[in-house]
Amino acid sequence: MPIQFTLAARYLWGRKLRTFLTTLAIVFGVLVIFSMNILLPTMLQAFQSSILTASGQVDLTITHKSGETFSTRVLDQVENVSGIRAASGTLERPVNIPTNFFRQGNVGAVSLIGLEPKAAQALRDYSVQAGRFLRSGDTNAAVITAGLADAVGLKLGDELPVPTAQGVVRFKIVGIRPAQALPGNEPVYVPLAQAQKVLSLPNRINTIQANYNTNDAAPRAVIEQTIQNILGSEYQLGGLGSSSELFASIGLAQQGSNLFGFLALFMGGFVIFNTFRTIVAERRRDIGMLRAVGASRRTIVALFLAEGLLQGILGTAIGIGMGYLAGVGITSLMSGMFEQFLHVQMGAPVVEPSLLIITTLLGIGVTLFSGLLPAWNASRVTPLEALRPSVADVEARKPWSKANIAGAGLIVIAILGLLSNNIAFVALGGFAFLIGLVLIAPVLVKPLANIFSAVLGVIFARQGTASLAQGNLTRQPSRAAITASATMIGLAIIVAVVGVMVSITGGIYSVLEKSLGSDYLLIPPSLGVWSSDVGADAALADRLRSVYGVGVVSTLRFASTTVNDEQVNLLGVDPVAFPQVSGLNFTEGDPHDAFAQLAQGRNLIVNGMTATQLKVKLGDTVKLSSPEGEQTYRIVGIGSDFINTKIMTAYTSQQNLKRDFHKTEDVLIQLNLAPGADAVQVEARLQEILAKYPQFKLISGKAYLQESQQLFDAAFSIYYVMLVVLALPSLIAMLNTLAIGVLERTREIGMLRAIGATRRQVRRTILTEALLLAATGTAFGLLGGLYLGYVMVLGMSASGIMPVAYSFPLAGILAAIAIGLLFGVIAALLPARQAAQMNIIRALRYE
Amino acid sequence: MSLVQTQELTKVYGAGDTAVTALDHVNVHVNPGEFVAVMGPSGCGKSTLLHLVGGLDRPTSGRVWIEDTSLGDLNDDKLTELRRRKIGFVFQFFNLIPVLDATENAALPLTLDGTSPGDAKKKARAWLTRVGLGNRLTSRPDQLSGGQQQRVAIARALAAEPALVLADEPTGNLDTHSGDEIAGLLRQVSDEWQRAVVMVTHDPRIAAYADRIVFLKDGRVVDDTKLKQDGSDNTQMVTGKMHALAE
Structure with missing residues (x-):
């Protein structure tokens, strides 16, 4: 067996606890990827069939x-x-x-x-x-x-x-x-x-x-x-035609899950990268000696890659096994929720052979790839390291080192990307930002540790532990940065995803309120799939208007049209009544002007989806096919309502709809009560009138709003489950790095005990250190997460999926701070105990 | 011909106001089989000299010749190969790989050079037996005393049959008794096995085992004294010289 493999195997076997912890990181990376990929297709199928069920349609x-x-x-x-x-x-x-x-x-x-x-x-x-x-x-x-x-x-x-x-x-x-x-x-x-x-x-x-x-x-x-x-x-x-509106919904779900898959992969790679960095840092002396006695740089790289390969194979195998169990477990857990909230049955999880192959390649590949940079760094360790064992303890990284410059550069690129308004650059910037933070972290550790230790110093006054812990961190900012980065990535993902969710829910709710804010709605059996609805002629709306206590009545009419062979739903509104009872969320154009222009000639308001798909903007003209031939309409506004967000939709006046499309049927009616009207009486009267129109269901806007919000909350609860699935491994990664940090410093802790530190002081030092690290990591995580979240929301808006304004995820931030600090303490408990119980003599001899 | 020859060897750390000259135009030579001790006060540049001779570091100016090879002309790969084949290292902190046993540690330079594991181990066992560890062949470093670990390191330094062994404070981490044993062993390396040994030490008692002592001060060679290895104790003389030079 080549010496690299012998050494790799011996190192792995000789440090069982550490091997266990680092392999765990790989296991979790693979686990997330594998279980997600079992889970997502199953979920997607469930989503698909739920949407299809809702419309009562199948593909073919x-x-x-x-x-x-x-x-x-x-x-x-x-x-x-x-x-x-x-x-x-x-x-x-x-x-x-x-x-x-x-x-x-x-x-x-x-x-x-x-x-x-x-x-x-x-x-x-x-x-x-x-x-x-x-x-x-x-x-x-x-x-x-x-x-x-x-x-x-x-x-x-x-x-x-x-x-x-x-x-x-x-x-x-x-x-x-x-x-x-x-x-x-x-x-x-x-x-x-x-x-x-x-x-x-x-x-x-x-x-x-x-x-x-x-x-x-x-x-x-x-x-x-x-x-x-x-x-x-x-x-x-x-x-279904391939342009069916249903695919927009499925596409949204798919994009969401791809995002999670990518984040999982990124995180898995990062954990592995981190582990190797730690290993290289603690083995500098061994490496120096090997170099001194004649190991070439290639041999050193090969040694670390061999270790990566062995761990990659082991971790991937275990990860796949556990990932399968997790996938099956979560599926069965979620299928209950799916059935309860969405009335969808999830099928049994299916493992495609291709998934098995891809995961194996990915697990081992990512392990090797993530090990590359640390391995290369290891090969740059000079033989002198072997002769100067104290070198590793005094680390002074110049502020203008390559890594710092690269890190700062990446952050600048990220900010430029943000300013560019180009979604591809913005998304790229998100990851540049995170990597930049990881690179530049060592420089930021010191000032941050100083600030946080000042706070902790007040709490642990006169114990001397806070300053000792602070010293430990600032003395080796790289090592501190490694641990803090693990926390950072985990929390960044939490903050980012919560940011996205808060924004989306906030966005949806605000659109909901605008779209369905009227006092009463007369809704057809199928909202959104207008063509299948049977409406009512204008007589119904007139009768409703005549009811005592009814204020404004607005109706919606429907015609199907095409623009450049793309199917577009054309909705006819009353330009005066519509904005009074309902409305659109405008992204371009002035609402008042836009509605006023609808009443004057062939003008259109299109929703975001239409604007993106047809690549049109304010002031452009489009040709609509109609029974009267092609008609040219001008776009006077871009705005969306809730029901039609994901469907290519355009709004025009009912007058236009009648003239060009001969449509006069009302498919949705919204009405507001007159001031001071008796709601009970009006409702009774409305029910009476509607007895003759069984195709409409009368609901109060508020009730519908609540119903819809519940539906969304249920749908989003699935994303929260996914978030937990994703966040848990990153938090375990933090535990892993902290534990390794203690292992690494065994000798130092032995020294502390030897010169008279009590067990309590050692324990407290480790805990304080963990808290400082967690605080630093949390601070970075918040920064990274806010950026990533903002980028994702921007991405969703830019791709026309949904016009969403970024909401500051205050709850997510508070949760992240709590989780970050709590996990800092939990992660440190075991290592701190271990350190305190350490046998002094053995600790001093620890190599 | 000398085995080692340095020519106006100079090493400057840092630049500008903070520049420190560790070695200042040093010319020394080591003959084949000779045991040379390098002494001097802390910071005199003795370790730097050892690092440059061993090809672990590059000089600011000047040259190092090992036989007829100038180290400055070698790229990293060639330099590594030279270290593997011509030079053995003994460190103050032993620097054994904790997860390998004594035989495997001693065999490292050979395995790294591509020798088959069987041959490498055979040679390693032979050297371990010669340095007196025939009964600890499969012990791991943590099962050996400091003196024993340093013996493994010396066996490792000799395994590839190098012409030169470089030892940086080899007894610095050992008690007096073990220190004497290791110094005696290095003497044996020179006498019995005809390898040149260059040893950095600050201990006059250990330096007294050498054939010659090179004294450094402020990066310059200030004295070069031959010792008689006729059984008489040179320690007194070396100590005296040290004090005289320190003044």
Whole structure:
């Protein structure tokens, strides 16, 4: 075995505790990456199916052109097409119900839907409000909606009779789904085999639904084309257009998770880098001796890389194992939450072989890569270090050293990036800022330690420990900086992510209030997916206006249009009433002027998404396709509302909508009470009028606001879980560095004890030191985190995902300070105890 | 021909007002197999001289010749190779690798030079036996006394059969008895195994083991005295010389 490997193995084996701690860092890096990557696709699928469920749509629906049934073999063909994530075949038939068929109530017809429970649930969610959904192995079981159950007076466990060609078949009701939002035949879900039997259509289905494994437009088109080619022209393919607004939501989720993955990787690498820096620092004498007796620089680099390789392999193997367990654990933990809040079922976590390969390469690769710079530094250790053992103790880094200059340079670049307003530069600046801080940290340690130790000195007056601890730190600013940087990265991530979340929630809530701030809303069954909504003619709004106590009434009308072949939702508003009851969050243009201009000619207000996608700005003109041919509209403002934030939307006057698109239907009505009106009376009157318009649901704006906020809080709680998953390892990294710091100084602590320091004093010195380090790290972390958070928020706004103003995450900062200091103490407890219990003689001999 | 020859060797630390001249145009030579002690008060430049001769540091001006090689002409790789093959080092703090046993530590220069581990260990065992550690071959440094650790270091210095052994205060960290043993061992290195030894020390009793003592003061050679190694005690004479030079 080459000497490098012998040495590496011996060092690792000879210092078991340290090897354990450093390998732990690698384990955690890999663990985060691996578990996140198990978790995220599973979550993403859940998100996807939740969104699809909300809209009742899937990626692809296949039917026969004749509308007749076809063989289940077609399903096999579709499933085999690459790019299909899940596919399910169903047999759906309306079943007419004779009058007085049920004990009570009359239902004209039900829709009997036979499906494979497992395949169908992989496609979309079938949440139940009572009982359970169908399972494979069920025979005469059925799941019905609450609507049907109420109508015919049946409950869970009762038998539902269904008239069939073979006479009346009785299904046991095993689950009840929430009432369906859209009018139509009430669905009765039964196992596919059962449906085929009672309808006498063995091995036949009439609909295939499928979801793709990609959200990108190009591969989706390829998949669709492939299927069409295989099945031939008698089959009809339908589904979501690739420009569908739903993808915007999924894209947002995906960007969020990519961000987390990247941060995890960055952190893992940093922890490993830190560990190697520590190892090199404490082994300078050994390295110097090796160099003196004839080890070349290459040999030294190879020695450290060999150690990295061994640890990388070990850590990656353990990390993957633990990552899998963590992924599975968190998935099962979160699936509960998902089901409760979002009514989405998460599938079992799937580990792709590619993930295994990539993680292995990443774990070992990142370990080696992170070890490179420290290894190179080690190779620069001069042989003289071996002869001057005291050199390592007195460290004087010149303020103008390369590292400091580089660090300062990176921070300047970061600030310039921030000023550049270019999102790529800004994002790059975020990481430049963090790395810059890490590099420049040693210089900043001294002044910061001085400040904090002054504070601690007051607390621990006359103990002498504060000044000793301060001395320890300032004497070796690099070592202090290493530990502080670990804290810094961990806290920076917390502060950054909390900053983003506070900003987003704040942004959403403010948009919510603006969009839905009216006293009452008459909402259609499907908000945002306007084309599927049935509205009301102007008579309804007029009747509402005539109600005593009603103030302003504003209505929203809808037309679909395209600009440069891009689908855009065109909403017609009343330029006078709309801003009074609702409004838009303007990013460009003056609200007052913009609405005034809507009333005068073909003018448009577009939302952020549209402005970004179409690359248009204030004052530009766009050509809208309409039944009357192309019409030129001028953009007079850029502003968004909550519901349509993620959908390409433009607002114009209802007059324009009528003239160019012949649309006069109101799809959403908002109204405010007149001053001093009696809300109860008005509400009763409104309900009366709405009895004739069952497509609208009357809700009070405030209630809707609360409902929406709850939904968002639930959705964001998932991000907080991810935050914990991410923050925990970085905090453990801090513990790791602190513990190594004590190990490293064993001899010094022995000396302190020898010259008469009590155990208590030693313990207190270590604790004080940890607190000083934690305070320093926290200070850096806050700086880095604020920057990163600001950058991310800027990024979100700039990419048009959501117009968000940066909110200062005060709560996050307070939490970070508390966590930083608390973990400083917790991390120091064990090492401090160890140091205090140390055998003096053995400590003095410690090499 | 001399084994070691320095030519106007000068080393200046720092620059401007804070510049310190550690060595000032020093010319010394060491013959093959000769045991030379370098003495002088603290800060006289004796360690600096050893570092420059060993190729651990580069001079500000002047040259160091080892046989017919000028160290200044070598790049880092060549210099490293020269250290590995021609020079053995003994340090004040032993500097053994804590995770390797005595044999493995002594074998290091050979393993680093690419010798097969079997051969390297065989040679290392032979040297360890010669320095009196035949019974501690597999002990780790923390299981050895200071004197024993320094013996391992001497075995390591000799393992690659170098022509020159450089020792920086080799007894500085040892008790009197162990110190004497180590000095005797270095004497043996010169007498029995014909290696030149250059040893830096401030202890007249240890320096008295050498063939010749070079005295340095303020970076200059101020005295160069040959000692008779005929069994008589030279300590008195060396101490006297030290005091005289200190005044």
